[in-house]
Amino acid sequence: MLKISNISKSYGNKKALGEVTMELKEGVYALLGPNGAGKSTLMNIITGNLKADGGEILWDEKNIEKMGKEYRRILGYAPQQQGLYETFTGRRFLSYMGTLKEIDKKNLKSEIERVTNYVNLNDKIDKSIGAYSGGMKQRLLIAQALMGNPKLIVMDEPTAGLDPKERVRVREKISRQADGKIIIIATHVVSDVESIAKEVIIIKDGNIIEKDSVKNLCEKYDNAKDLEDVYMSIFGNEEKHD
Numbered sequence: 232m233l234k235i236s237n238i239s240k241s242y243g244n245k246k247a248l249g250e251v252t253m254e255l256k257e258g259v260y261a262l263l264g265p266n267g268a269g270k271s272t273l274m275n276i277i278t279g280n281l282k283a284d285g286g287e288i289l290w291d292e293k294n295i296e297k298m299g300k301e302y303r304r305i306l307g308y309a310p311q312q313q314g315l316y317e318t319f320t321g322r323r324f325l326s327y328m329g330t331l332k333e334i335d336k337k338n339l340k341s342e343i344e345r346v347t348n349y350v351n352l353n354d355k356i357d358k359s360i361g362a363y364s365g366g367m368k369q370r371l372l373i374a375q376a377l378m379g380n381p382k383l384i385v386m387d388e389p390t391a392g393l394d395p396k397e398r399v400r401v402r403e404k405i406s407r408q409a410d411g412k413i414i415i416i417a418t419h420v421v422s423d424v425e426s427i428a429k430e431v432i433i434i435k436d437g438n439i440i441e442k443d444s445v446k447n448l449c450e451k452y453d454n455a456k457d458l459e460d461v462y463m464s465i466f467g468n469e470e471k472h473d
């Protein structure tokens with residue numbers, strides 16, 4: 232279980248996160264909010280890539296900062312930016328990431344095979360990343376996050392740049408492997424998470440304003456017909472942030 236308590240973060244004078252508190256158990260969670268709401272900031276803190284100003288995060292009652300390597304072993308992270316090694320082949324990149332994750336050498340080849348299959352990149356895996364399309368890079372990032380079968384998977388805008396067919400494929404695959412895992416998907420694309428999220432966490436100006444099932448949210452917001460409706464009744468009248 233992931234327990235987030237009073238996590239706050241400012242960049243200079245800009246408050247990016249208020250005090251975020253929530254508990255996540257097994258299942259798929261969608262972190263939904265517009266540009267600049269604080270999704271990536273929260274994801275970066277959950278994955279230990281950014282230090283919060285205050286608060287703490289516990290994995291099974293252990294502070295993630297104190298867990299160090301042990302936390303990285305249970306964690307898979309697909310960040311929003313595609314800072315990939317353009318001269319590497321896909322296979323070399325996955326091999327490198329697998330080594331960082333300390334995946335056993337004897338399992339590495341089959342693990343690369345497994346995640347490559349998963350994101351449908353088999354025929355491209357020996358090509359250099361520089362020659363990948365945006366969507367292929369995105370799928371490679373997802374594949375990397377799944378290596379070693381992590382218990383906590385954090386994906387920041389995982390379907391950005393994917394064509395509709397791959398979008399659906401990735402969505403369905405994600406939902407099918409959620410057993411015994413916590414999967415957090417940050418997105419502003421409602422349709423990507425509506426059918427697969429156990430709960431939708433809505434973030435507005437750095438604060439969590441809702442955390443509930445799609446069904447309950449629809450009831451709460453004047454019997455909204457779907458999550459898009461809920462989203463629009465919260466954010467519909469807002470100016471974009473950045």
Ligand SMILES: Nc1ncnc2c1ncn2[C@@H]1O[C@H](COP(=O)(O)OP(=O)(O)OP(=O)(O)O)[C@@H](O)[C@H]1O
Pocket residue numbers: 242245246247264265266267268269270271272273311419472473
């Ligand atoms: N490194 C930084 N320095 C200064 N301000 C930052 C930095 N990173 C984020 N911010 C600001 O913090 C706020 C939250 O940004 P964040 O990237 O977490 O939003 P987001 O919900 O992920 O947005 P998007 O949907 O565009 O990815 C924004 O106002 C943003 O401008």
Ligand SMILES: [Mg+2]
Pocket residue numbers: 270271272311387
């Ligand atoms: Mg972001």
